[in-house]
Amino acid sequence: MGGLMDGDANHGKAALPGHRARRWAVQRQKLIPYVFIAPNIVLFTTFSFLPLIYAFYISFHDWSLIGDPEWLGIHNYTRLVRDPLFWQSLRNTLVYALSTVPTSMAIGLLLAMALNRRLPGRTFIRSVYFLPLVVSAVATGTIAAWMFNENYGVINAALVQLGLGRISWLSNPAWALPSLAVATLWVRVGFNMVVYLAALQSIPAVYYEAAKIDGASGLSQFRHVTFPLLAPATFLLLILNVIHSFQVFDLVYVMTGGGPGFSTTMVVQYIFKSAFVTSEMGYASAMGVALYLIILVFTAIQWRASRQSESAL
Amino acid sequence: MIKTPTPTIARRTLLGTAAATMLSTGRLARAQSPVTLNMTVWGAAAEEAAFNAAIAKYKTLHPDVTIRMEVNGNAMQAYQQVDTRLAGRQAPDIFRVQYQQVGRYASARAVVDLTQYVDVKDEADFAPAFWQAASYKGKPYAMPHHTDTFALYYNRDMFEKIGVVPPTSLDKSWTWVEFLDIARKLKAAGAPYGFAMSWQNAAFRWLPFLYQHGGQLLSTDLAQSNITSKQAVETIAWTQSWFREGLVPPSTSVKSSEQPQNLFANGTVGMLMAGDWQIPFLSKNMTKYNWGVTYMPRDVAMASDLGGNCFAVSRDSKRPDIAADFVKFLSNPENMHDFVSAAQFLPVRKSLMGVKLPYALRPDAMEVFVAQSATIPSHLVSTVTLPNFSKMNAALTDQLDLAFTSGQDATATAQAIDQQVRAVLAV
Amino acid sequence: MKARSTAQATTAIWLGLVIGALLMLFPIYWIAATAVRPRTEIFDAVISLVPAHVTWENFIYLWRRQPLLAWMTNSLFIAIVGVFITVFANLLCGYTFAKFKFPGRNILFFAILGALMIPIQVILVPEFLITAWLGLLNTPWGVILPRAAEAFGIFMVRQFMVSIPDELLEAARLDGAGEFHIFTRIVLPLSRPIIAVLVIFTFMWRWNDFAWPLVVLTDHEQYTLPLGLNLLRGEVNPEWGQVMALALIGLAPMLIIFLLFQRYLVQGIASTGLK
Structure with a gap:
């Protein structure tokens, strides 16, 4: 379900009610779970997963915290x-x-x-x-x-x-x-x-x-x-x-x-x-x-x- | 963080102008708009009060500048916070730093080179040892603020009971053998333990004993580890014997969170090796006994600990000119005089070192600390101010604690420290 | 005969429980006893179980020396706002995992469970960098937002909501109710027990948070009570009476919350079915 198509459907909604509107409703129903979990996903990504990935990245470096990181490999x-x-x-x-x-x-x-x-x-x-x-x-x-x-x-x-x-x-x-x-x-x-x-x-x-x-x-x-x-x-x-x-x-x-x-x-x-x-x-x-x-x-x-x-x- | 939203380019120009004005006139150009600077410190109540007094004084001279002081409980917490904030480019403008840590910050370019802000004539008034301790590769990265050192506090009532008269001059200070004998006497006379040493979370304070015994952590050129020498192993064994013999409370090893001054105040130990900054605490809390201060014991040499702090300006400061001006202000003769007298420290300016200072508490005890501070070995100063010293200190902490609490023998301890010190030196 | 031995057994159990309870209470009594002891008594080599003199000086000094009111307000603000955000987001998220089927559901759910296992010390510095970049340092939001997502809560909510009958939701959908409307009007009123559990735990966690606020909040005025406690405890010469007085102050609101909600706590956890 591409975002672009949804956009189109939304756009044509005023002109053509009925069929398209129903299709939009179905699409929307599919999106709802993602909307509901979005706040948590955003928070987890920002404050848990990105930092974890960054920690993984830093683990290949020598970094004193106050200076600049240097690549160390494994x-x-x-x-x-x-x-x-x-x-x-x-x-x-x-x-x-x-x-x-x-x-x-x-x-x-x-x-x-x-x-x-x-x-x-x-x-x-x-x-x-x-x-x-x-x-x-x-x-x-x-x-x-x-x-x-x-x-x-x-x-x-x-x-x-x-x-x-x-x-x-x-x-x-x-x-x-x-x-x-x-x-x-x-x-x-x-x-x-x-x-x-x-x-x-x-x-x-x-x-x-x-x-x-x-x-x-x-x-x-x-x-x-x-x-x-x-x-x-x-x-x-x-x-x-x-x-x-x-x-x-x-x-x-x-x-x-x-x-x-x-x-x-x-x-x-x-x-x-x-x-x-x-x-x-x-x-x-x-x-x-x-x-x-x-x-x-x-x-x-x-x-x-x-x-x-x-x-x- | 500075709360003024000055655009970068304008700030640069301003900064350049400020520096230029200062160099030509020796005075700081007045801040154009209100500026707030953050300063991170730690310290006892007396120090906090003395800092606040200096900040208030600066405010009357420069009404546009506000200094916000953030007080941490202790040095370790302060460093953790400053380091994290440096990583996030959010460090406080000014922070308190021990001589032992200047090199670490300077070598990472985390603090500002103060050369352009320093007046050459003023520089000449600082005792060279401290100026060098606050410098890195010949350039000042922090402004020496005060120093302190260790001496021996004793319980006067207990000493009278066992009939011991403490030495009255530095050249008569006790030898290691005499010192431990007195500790044994105190124990025999009913004190739970003879003495305690204040090196909790500061294992580098073990080094003076090493120098007293004629040893060094590093070779004379600071390039090699020297910790497996006979003298070093013997010093480890000697300090370990305090614990083995039960002369010190087991809880006073280097990793413990015990506060030995409490044990001295309530009579658990009869003697305490600690710094001058404990005078306010003991004056207030040691109500059941009289106490005095005498010199640290010695062996083949005399030695005491390099203590004290400087102030540095962080690279994240948006107004390093004003921050540097405040740091200089804190260390000017008048403020240094006031700070050390109020909070019981020692000055680092030549013009104040020969002077009798109006110490608020126990000037008699302070005289001992002043005399003792002359015994800080210069090689010890060069060693502990190396940029990587904090890693060597971590090795000392870990291994000495194993020796004192877990029975690791002296030779093994020396070898383990040696291995880690070599690794640090190899980088 | 049998009734009597049962009664004896009950008495023995009861006695055991009471002795255990006294042991559990002792540290808290000791906090209080130290807090009201005069300074001169605190380090005495011979310790009296009951303070010989009772003094309020520790509370008074604490009040004069530290921004106590600011610490309390900050702690309360962080805990209350944190509870609102976390509980609401948890309910929405747990409900979705319990009642919707969508592509990627399992992967996302296990990813969230994975977040529960990240030790804070591992991501402390990167998390700090992100928070700094967002400009949230030294603000209560810098504590609230990074801690707002709680995997444990999502997990508990999902367990609870699985047992809500699907027919109820379908009926509402046939009536043309919007999904958010269904959530707020039908699902939430059914979820009171689990909400009580989440409120207690989230409040407790936010109120007692330490490692994270320690790096985010550097300004004394922005401190929370545990940070204040750590400050006093770590001082060059800690005033133990004041440390304990502050510990006692930090304990009080939690006690009230707990006594108010404890009835729902057991019910609430029971209602998740623990599967």
């Missing part, structure tokens, strides 16, 4: 493959994802199941668990760094009161990532709980009645009724949480700055450092493109896996 990509720090930051990201995604989803599910029954103060308790989600990541990081502070933080003060020793939460490489994971759980559990709660409520009661008649115990009810019916919610949460974990930035930036050593340096942290600390925008872009592809592949795998499990059901 050097940034060969460097990336050989850079042990890139692999370490990728490993850190995976460890972070593995330690936060399953745990926060499991806790979210437990909370949702507990809060799906009639309990005194149910609405209030639900709100409390959801509450941290509304706290900005900067504020979360700030308060977490404040509480985990080794010398005047409240957590160590409590440990000392209990007669235990202080723990170097943020300056011992063994403790930094767990501290970060705890702060993450605090934020994310509520979101997972709400989504699971919603999913639980859309399970028809009939299923449970049927299970009861069959004499299924609580555990087997969960295994054979609840969990399979929660699969779509689990799938949605898995994708969102994994993407979120791969993109975590503000919290790390505020809490540990990627240290001690490289123990909490995530890929995104390394990208940020290359771009703004060592002024290697080209290399930062190459890592960015690689990270994007990794997330894309991960999501595609999850997508396929869920499709297969659904068709198996």
